[in-house]
Amino acid sequence: MDGHSVAGTAESTDVTQPLVECHAVDLNRTAGVASAGFNPALKRVPQMDVISVPLQRRPDFVPSWKPRRIPVKCIGLTLPEGLAFQPPEQKQETQSDGITLKKPDPPKKPSRLDENGKPKHTRVKPPPNALSLQDRLFYLLQPPLESWLAGQELIMPFEPFPYQYEGIAWMFARHSALLADEMGLGKTMQTITGIRLLLRSGQVNRILLICPKPLIPNWQREFRTWAEELPIVTIEGNGARRRMLWTMPGVPILITNYESMTRDLAEFSEEDAPKFDLLVLDEAQRIKNRDSRTAQVARGINRRRSWALTGTPIENRPEELASLFEFLEVIPAHASPDLRQLSALASEHILRRTKDVVMKDMPPRIDRDAELELTDAQQYTYRTAEKEGIIQLNELGDSISVQHVFELVMRLKQITNHDPLTNESVKLERLVADMEEVAASGAKAILFSQWTKTIDWLEERLQQFNPLVYHGGVPTKKREPILAKFKEDPDAHIILMSYGTGAVGLNLQFAHYVFLYDRWWNPAIEDQAINRAHRIGVTAPVIVTRFICKDTIEERIDRVLREKRELAEAILGDGDNDNVSLGMNATEIFGLFDLKKRTTKGASQSIGPARPEAA
Amino acid sequence: MIAKDNLIAASMSLIGERFEWQVRIGKFCRRTIRRTDCPCILIRKRRRTIAFPKTQTQGENQRMSKDGHSDKLRLGFIATVEVEGRGCVGGLLVTNCSGRPLEFQCTTPVRPDRTQEILYGKMLRPWLLGELIGKTLLDRVSIKPDIIVTGDPDLLELRNHTSTPVACTSEALSEIAAAMASSGSSGDLGGRRLRFHHSHPDDSSFVRQQLHQIPGQADLEEPLERVQQALNETVRTVMAR
Numbered sequence: 053m054d055g056h057s058v059a060g061t062a063e064s065t066d067v068t069q070p071l072v073e074c075h076a077v078d079l080n081r082t083a084g085v086a087s088a089g090f091n092p093a094l095k096r097v098p099q100m101d102v103i104s105v106p107l108q109r110r111p112d113f114v115p116s117w118k119p120r121r122i123p124v125k126c127i128g129l130t131l132p133e134g135l136a137f138q139p140p141e142q143k144q145e146t147q148s149d150g151i152t153l154k155k156p157d158p159p160k161k162p163s164r165l166d167e168n169g170k171p172k173h174t175r176v177k178p179p180p181n182a183l184s185l186q187d188r189l190f191y192l193l194q195p196p197l198e199s200w201l202a203g204q205e206l207i208m209p210f211e212p213f214p215y216q217y218e219g220i221a222w223m224f225a226r227h228s229a230l231l232a233d234e235m236g237l238g239k240t241m242q243t244i245t246g247i248r249l250l251l252r253s254g255q256v257n258r259i260l261l262i263c264p265k266p267l268i269p270n271w272q273r274e275f276r277t278w279a280e281e282l283p284i285v286t287i288e289g290n291g292a293r294r295r296m297l298w299t300m301p302g303v304p305i306l307i308t309n310y311e312s313m314t315r316d317l318a319e320f321s322e323e324d325a326p327k328f329d330l331l332v333l334d335e336a337q338r339i340k341n342r343d344s345r346t347a348q349v350a351r352g353i354n355r356r357r358s359w360a361l362t363g364t365p366i367e368n369r370p371e372e373l374a375s376l377f378e379f380l381e382v383i384p385a386h387a388s389p390d391l392r393q394l395s396a397l398a399s400e401h402i403l404r405r406t407k408d409v410v411m412k413d414m415p416p417r418i419d420r421d422a423e424l425e426l427t428d429a430q431q432y433t434y435r436t437a438e439k440e441g442i443i444q445l446n447e448l449g450d451s452i453s454v455q456h457v458f459e460l461v462m463r464l465k466q467i468t469n470h471d472p473l474t475n476e477s478v479k480l481e482r483l484v485a486d487m488e489e490v491a492a493s494g495a496k497a498i499l500f501s502q503w504t505k506t507i508d509w510l511e512e513r514l515q516q517f518n519p520l521v522y523h524g525g526v527p528t529k530k531r532e533p534i535l536a537k538f539k540e541d542p543d544a545h546i547i548l549m550s551y552g553t554g555a556v557g558l559n560l561q562f563a564h565y566v567f568l569y570d571r572w573w574n575p576a577i578e579d580q581a582i583n584r585a586h587r588i589g590v591t592a593p594v595i596v597t598r599f600i601c602k603d604t605i606e607e608r609i610d611r612v613l614r615e616k617r618e619l620a621e622a623i624l625g626d627g628d629n630d631n632v633s634l635g636m637n638a639t640e641i642f643g644l645f646d647l648k649k650r651t652t653k654g655a656s657q658s659i660g661p662a663r664p665e666a667a
Numbered sequence: 668m669i670a671k672d673n674l675i676a677a678s679m680s681l682i683g684e685r686f687e688w689q690v691r692i693g694k695f696c697r698r699t700i701r702r703t704d705c706p707c708i709l710i711r712k713r714r715r716t717i718a719f720p721k722t723q724t725q726g727e728n729q730r731m732s733k734d735g736h737s738d739k740l741r742l743g744f745i746a747t748v749e750v751e752g753r754g755c756v757g758g759l760l761v762t763n764c765s766g767r768p769l770e771f772q773c774t775t776p777v778r779p780d781r782t783q784e785i786l787y788g789k790m791l792r793p794w795l796l797g798e799l800i801g802k803t804l805l806d807r808v809s810i811k812p813d814i815i816v817t818g819d820p821d822l823l824e825l826r827n828h829t830s831t832p833v834a835c836t837s838e839a840l841s842e843i844a845a846a847m848a849s850s851g852s853s854g855d856l857g858g859r860r861l862r863f864h865h866s867h868p869d870d871s872s873f874v875r876q877q878l879h880q881i882p883g884q885a886d887l888e889e890p891l892e893r894v895q896q897a898l899n900e901t902v903r904t905v906m907a908r
Contacts, residue, residue: 120783121799122777122778122779122799124774124775124777124799124800124803125774125775126772126773126774126775126803126804126807127772127773127774127775127901128770128771128772128807128808129770129771129772130769130770130771130809130810131768131769131770131771171886173889175896178900185900185901185904188900188904189771189897189900189901192893192896192897192900193760193768193771193893193897194768194893195762195765195766195767195768195889195890195893196889199766199885199886199889200766200767252767253767
């Protein structure tokens, strides 16, 4: 500070000559510290105290979350009580020394395995019309049929085929079902097992089964085989007894025939009419005519479930299927669904399998047509009858009816069987020749004819083969022994049957030859007859021989029927070209003799004989 | 024997476990009885009952009983399914010893929240399936099972909340489940080896005592498939509403 002052003074001297003054500065100065008061504190020794801290004490903690139980809601389903079976008793054998031996368990059946090596399960699927959750769960929770029927609860004498398991599961879940498997695939067994499972699961308590009268022993036998524990009662006897049986409480299964059903139920008032949980119609084509009394009575039976069984859901017209659907209550009364609607309903309510689809390992059926030339005597008689017959028909003029033509056809067909004047028969000659081979090989054959008279005529001429006769003229009680003899007697090589009595419901798979001595009007009936032999259990190919006389009415009928095998296929689907076809209508019958149909009615009128009545 | 002129009426009914003809005795009416139609003929005369046993047949061993639930041993089959975004659904099927269903209960979806997921950690599934779902189902069924079978090892936790033995058919165990499951087994049943909760060593011997009531060919995992299917059907139906 002081230095700056000196320099400034020297610069200003050049102008004003300032006075120079000198001051002595004392450089020896000392620094002092102002007293703040804390210095002594720094020099002071700090005082220290010891405080006791409890180390065991937990820190304070307030939880912000507590375990909370999540509310859980439940949906419940209690399954209905069913009829239970007592478990099989442990059969024990006691030896003379008092030691009790346990009978060894039967060998386990090998279970079917899927592609992953796991046991294959056939499960019951809920039907599409089961809307409520409870209904759907009921079906889903049922055990697979393989384990249900594997002896855990229900003893099965034989292992069903896979397609039979599927059929049983399908029927079990349906209130309206038409099982239309081809003949011989086991409709009876599937139905009995379905009934058994329904009873077992408490779905039904009272069942009515209606079948043609000759098939009642067959059903009784099948029930004994497949469901021995089920009590069945057959409605028979006088009127009072039948009425009592209809209304008897606590009977699980009633069996009756169509005639008894029609007759007996008409006597019940609406209030007293018996009620059923399940109504089963065997050979349900019996109600194909929806206006028939049988169909009306069947539809009027009070029931919750309806099953129909037939191998030929369509015999002549698609309308027959509508009648079955009306019985199943899937279409309104008198409804006339078109082909498209019928097809849609069929896919929903009909289950049909054919042998070529499900039984690939089954020995084949070999059809061969034996085209025969009439003998001279037959030829003469035939031509004479035909010529005279056509002349007579022409003379009838406008009064001609299908019945007139039909009578001529029948007469000519009988002549092809044998000449009534000379008893010559080309068919018999061929039959005897074939039968000699059959008998020599120890095999057995079934012969079908339309006429009982022909059968009796043949019986006299086939004595060397020990023929047995089975037709409507044989009393019902004698029929079962005849079938048993045919099966067991090695010398009985042929059984002569009528289409009406022998074509349905019989199991004759031990016969490997079938002769159709004359042709029925409808190949579906013929197929039914053939399938008495060609069915499950057959061990060898079945050779079917159709006798057709050349240049006769038989050849013309055969040609017409062959051309008509396709309509049912259009409705029932593929793989069904063998066993369903159409019968002949009036126009076609007139066409056999180049006659024009004179009536305006009945373009689709069937003029063949009535379906062979199983009587 | 009963004189023919004493018979007045006949009726057929299921009585207890027998299918019988009942014939009342009187003076004025006659009725023929076919013994072949029924396993037993019961004739009552003035309050006296005379029973004629039928000849033993092959079907005698399988007579019906009216009570379909009369089997002694009842099995419970419990399973769960995950519903994406909605949690877990459990179902319990009670069957008789042959696998015939008697009762089914299932839950609505149960979903733990995020806190529970964090805090329960590895124990979340056993807690959710065993304590929460399993115990609720077991409390709800009216027909109580004697043995509970599951294919999910985490459901072994249910055993800590019930006195009913719980058996697991699964061979593969998670870390937690392995800690719960005992190393021992009750032997093979239907080709399955059963595991039990280690805290309840008596379960194994109890189940072993009951094995004679379960058919040897029974597949214990099959009913669990049914439960799974039923749960899927329930979820599908409920979601569609």
